[in-house]
Amino acid sequence: MAQTKVLVLDERRGMPPGLRDALDHVGAEVHVHSPGEVLAAPPGRLPEVTVLLASAELAPHTVRSVARRLDDEGQRPSVVAFAEHDLHLLDHHVTAGADYLAPPFHPDLVRARLRDCHERAQFSRTMEDVAAHAELLSYERELEIGREIQLGFLPDSLPSPKDWEIHVRFRPARTVAGDFYDVFEIVNRRRLALVVADVCDKGVGAALFMALIRSLLRHTAEQSGLQSLIAAELMGEEAGWAEHSRAIPVVGATPLLNAVAGTNNYLTRNHIRQGYFATMFFAVLDPATGNLVYINGGHNPPVLLSADGGEPVLLEPTGPAVGVIPDVDFSLGYARIGPGDTLFIYTDGVTEARSADGEFFGEEQMVGQLGEAAVRGEELLDHMDGALSEFVGRAEQSDDITMMAVHWNPPGAPAA
Missing domain, CATH: 3.60.40.10 (PPM-type phosphatase domain)
Structure with missing residues (x-):
């Protein structure tokens, strides 16, 4: 799998130490920003990412706003919520369609979760491309x-x-x-x-x-x-x-x-x-x-x-x-x-x-x-x-x- 590029989204620009160690261990390229920094960034100044790793303490609509901002830049990262202690906060994000990471943040578990996210994202994009191509062919036939x-x-x-x-x-x-x-x-x-x-x-x-x-x-x-x-x-x-x-x-x-x-x-x-x-x-x-x-x-x-x-x-x-x-x-x-x-x-x-x-x-x-x-x-x-x-x-x-x-x-x- 190609190097995973992760944007960690947290209001305090932090993350659990165990999660940071696991990301470093699997060789991920990590950028940490608050939601306000991402939303206020000039066009073309955001890093290229494949995973949006959002703190579960953030509201789901805030995470969706950041995801839309990345989408405006032509990026469609997988959204994964993480929590260290208040695991119940993950419920709202999972209901909103996000994946999740919970302790213990073992490197092998983190690597597997990121690989699954990457493969699902690739499959989803492939299916969307196939559907768009089929729709185009149907339209041309019509x-x-x-x-x-x-x-x-x-x-x-x-x-x-x-x-x-x-x-x-x-x-x-x-x-x-x-x-x-x-x-x-x-x-x-x-x-x-x-x-x-x-x-x-x-x-x-x-x-x-x-x-x-x-x-x-x-x-x-x-x-x-x-x-x-x-x-x-x-x-x-x-x-x-x-x-x-x-x-x-x-x-x-x-x-x-x-x-x-x-x-x-x-x-x-x-x-x-x-x-x-x-x-x-x-x-x-x-x-x-x-x-x-x-x-x-x-x-x-x-x-x-x-x-x-x-x-x-x-x-x-x-x-x-x-x-x-x-x-x-x-x-x-x-x-x-x-x-x-x-x-x-x-x-x-x-x-x-x-x-x-x-x-x-x-x-x-x-x-x-x-x-x-x-x-x-x-x-x-x-x-x-x-x-x-x-x-x-x-x-x-x-x-x-x-x-x-x-x-x-x-x-x-x-x-x-």
Whole structure:
């Protein structure tokens, strides 16, 4: 057994002569201090010890305080109480979990007791290490299961209406993510729902709310879509939109509003205490015309890139984040993706990507990269991936990154 290093704890900085002789006989390295001296010692000034040998005259809570102080220094010595005459004082310490030494302090008995303490301490630390490792493996396995479940909530493939290209890049910062995206058909396959959202925070909690919010949005939009279609066919598709300068079909607006407002009300009624919310861009596209009706709930403004090289158009928020304000009214936004145009939708993992120097990529640089790129659709995502990788360098990815490119490429459309 390696040399035992003993810290003797006594208010009078003493110990029974027989105990001191026994410790010297077994070759122990002995330090004697009062509790006050140990507790008042500056960090890093305490001796390294494997056994805390405490006088039974001390109160058990005083011994625990000293043990915690040593633990703060990264030491976890075995606690042993000793008494010379008043052996009944040992009872409280043994009840508190300490071992004990009582006269006669024969060297062989002291050596055996210290060896037992050392072996138990080693065994205890080994078991704690094994338990911690097993817990880590279990947690990593649970995260992997969570990742597989989360990926199951993301679409395996994206709808591809004639002459339309939709591509996505999804890079979680951790095993599971708070970002999500979805593309699905509604209104008897006459409209296309486009969703990119970012649940606040990262990790398992955000991933659980991501699954909940995605399910609520899709279910409500799909169920409302058929009702919207019936109503629109009875009233005429453009009824209710005469006040707008563009002929935006009413079909799709109802499921959009129902999905976002319904999800917001559900979250604020049932999960406001958890503190999770989501920024999201939810749009309904008419593939036949390129008309787009959308709600931007506190999300980063998507960028509409014109095929003729005109100024990029940012689709600003039309309401707050979803899950923050009960019964809030969300306004609708309108845009049109023309032939050859591309709509770039993203999460704040793009603009808040950080370089090794801590600098943010930022919206201005992102829009500049989009405007300079002489490509559209999937090649545009390749370009942005490259720009982000070059900017970030060796720095760790700090947030989930999601990018979606929606490109209309009919025959004869202008080239980028």
